[in-house]
Amino acid sequence: MSIQQLNELYMNIYHQLRFTYQDKLTHQAVRILQTIRMEEKVHVSRIAAALGVSHNTASEHVKRLIQKGYILKQRDAADERKVYLQLTERGTTTVKQHTELDEGKLAVVMQSLSLEDQETIQAGFRLLEKQARKCFSS
Amino acid sequence: MSIQQLNELYMNIYHQLRFTYQDKLTHQAVRILQTIRMEEKVHVSRIAAALGVSHNTASEHVKRLIQKGYILKQRDAADERKVYLQLTERGTTTVKQHTELDEGKLAVVMQSLSLEDQETIQAGFRLLEKQARKCFSS
DNA sequence: CAATTATATCGCAATATACGATATAATTAA
DNA sequence: TTAATTATATCGTATATTGCGATATAATTG
Numbered sequence: 001m002s003i004q005q006l007n008e009l010y011m012n013i014y015h016q017l018r019f020t021y022q023d024k025l026t027h028q029a030v031r032i033l034q035t036i037r038m039e040e041k042v043h044v045s046r047i048a049a050a051l052g053v054s055h056n057t058a059s060e061h062v063k064r065l066i067q068k069g070y071i072l073k074q075r076d077a078a079d080e081r082k083v084y085l086q087l088t089e090r091g092t093t094t095v096k097q098h099t100e101l102d103e104g105k106l107a108v109v110m111q112s113l114s115l116e117d118q119e120t121i122q123a124g125f126r127l128l129e130k131q132a133r134k135c136f137s138s
Numbered sequence: 139m140s141i142q143q144l145n146e147l148y149m150n151i152y153h154q155l156r157f158t159y160q161d162k163l164t165h166q167a168v169r170i171l172q173t174i175r176m177e178e179k180v181h182v183s184r185i186a187a188a189l190g191v192s193h194n195t196a197s198e199h200v201k202r203l204i205q206k207g208y209i210l211k212q213r214d215a216a217d218e219r220k221v222y223l224q225l226t227e228r229g230t231t232t233v234k235q236h237t238e239l240d241e242g243k244l245a246v247v248m249q250s251l252s253l254e255d256q257e258t259i260q261a262g263f264r265l266l267e268k269q270a271r272k273c274f275s276s
Numbered sequence: 277c278a279a280t281t282a283t284a285t286c287g288c289a290a291t292a293t294a295c296g297a298t299a300t301a302a303t304t305a306a
Numbered sequence: 307t308t309a310a311t312t313a314t315a316t317c318g319t320a321t322a323t324t325g326c327g328a329t330a331t332a333a334t335t336g
Contacts, residue, residue, distance in 0.1 A: 001260045003244050003245045004241065006244065006248070006259075006260060006263060007238050007239050007244060009264060010151075010238070010239055011238050012271065013148075013263070013266055013270055014237075016271055016275065017270050026165075026323065026324090027164075027165035027292095027323085027324095028323080028324070043282080043283090044284090045282070045283085053324085054326060054327085055283070056283085056284075056286095056327080057324075057325050057326065058283090059283055059284055059285085060325085061324085062284095063284080079282080080332080080333055081282040081283070081333045081334070082283080082333090083283070100145050100148070100149050101145050101148055103141050105270075105273070105274060106144065106145060107141050108273055109266065109269045109273050109274075110141065110144070112269060112272075112273065113269055117265050120261050120265060121144075122139045122144060122262070123258050123262060124258050124259040124260070124261060125147040125148065125151070125259075125262060126147060127251065127258060128147075129147045129150050129151050129154075131247045131251055132150070132151055132154035132155050132243075132247050133154055134250075135154075135250065136247075137154065164291090165292085166293070181313080183314085192294075192295060192296085193315095194294085194296080194297095194314085194315080194316080194317095197313095197316085198294085198315085198316085199293085200314095201315080201316090217303070217313080218303085218313095219301065219314070220302090220312095220313060220314080221313085221314075277336100278336085279335080279336075280333100280334080280335070280336090281334070281335085282332090282333080283330100283332090283333100284329100285328100285329080285330075286327105286328085286329080287327095287329105288325105288326090288327090289324100289325085289326090290323105290326105291322100291324070291325095292321100292322080292323065292324085293321080293322070294320085294321080295318105295320090295321105296317105296319090297316100297317085297318090298315100298316080298317080298318105299317100300315080300316100301315105302311100303310100303311080303312070303313095304309100304310080304311070304312085305309085305311085306308085306310090
């Protein structure tokens with residue numbers, strides 16, 4: 001099996017199992033929530049870098065997400081000029097819908113497979129994730 | 139292993155192996171290219187439905203993507219009022235970057251694993267993709 | 277103490293997005 | 307054959323999103 005074929009399988013899995021109903025969240029809002037979810041101690045400057053925008057733009061985006069209840073600000077004890085951002089419950093729920101598989105669908109699929117097949121899938125995912133982190137984690 | 143844990147593995151795989159450099163494509167443009175890539179014979183009306191916008195808005199979006207060289211229009215022989223959309227080479231390359239894993243990264247990871255582990259990963263992906271299609275393909 | 281850093285706010289401008297109205301052409305129904 | 311419906315395209319208009327320079331405040335560093 002080629003790398004392309006494996007990639008296509010990955011893509012098809014997402015296509016079949018993704019959430020189909022999603023809140024109307026702006027493009028940059030999704031990207032910000034994703035960054036906060038995937039990383040630790042995300043400061044406003046990190047958001048600016050991740051989006052490729054100026055710090056003032058990042059600050060504005062962050063302000064709006066706070067107003068809408070998706071994130072909270074915490075002052076960083078190590079440097080009180082800095083704030084880091086945390087997802088609220090609402091933010092977490094929303095970013096999951098834009099990022100992850102629909103767990104209801106995933107459950108349906110897994111429950112319709114034999115235990116042996118389930119274990120193969122789990123093992124495959126575990127192996128790939130672990131090695132990917134080993135090769136590319138920053 | 140729970141469904142949530144499996145989902146998190148899936149998400150982490152994407153996070154580690156995604157493309158990091160991407161063209162500046164608008165949000166709706168990405169969604170349109172993705173729809174065209176994943177489905178067959180995509181008409182303008184399908185784009186309107188997929189985006190949740192009116193047909194005139196969809197037509198405008200499509201026009202812009204054609205002008206930028208990402209897609210082409212083909213008149214549908216079965217009903218000449220209809221046109222269906224196809225990705226150009228440029229469109230395909232671009233939508234892959236917004237959707238798929240970076241194949242260079244995926245290759246690095248796979249090549250650093252044993253043949254046995256590679257086969258487990260491939261088997262897992264194949265099983266999940268096949269069952270997902272079986273359960274949810276429209 | 278002065279300079280630098282991190283974030284926040286404000287005013288302004290460009291781009292993205294959406295829709296109603298209208299038009300043209302193809303298809304279907306009467 | 308004609309009228310009605312369907313699929314898409316175009317135009318004018320309006321709102322939302324996005325981005326930045328200038329400025330300000332406060333914390334940290336030299």
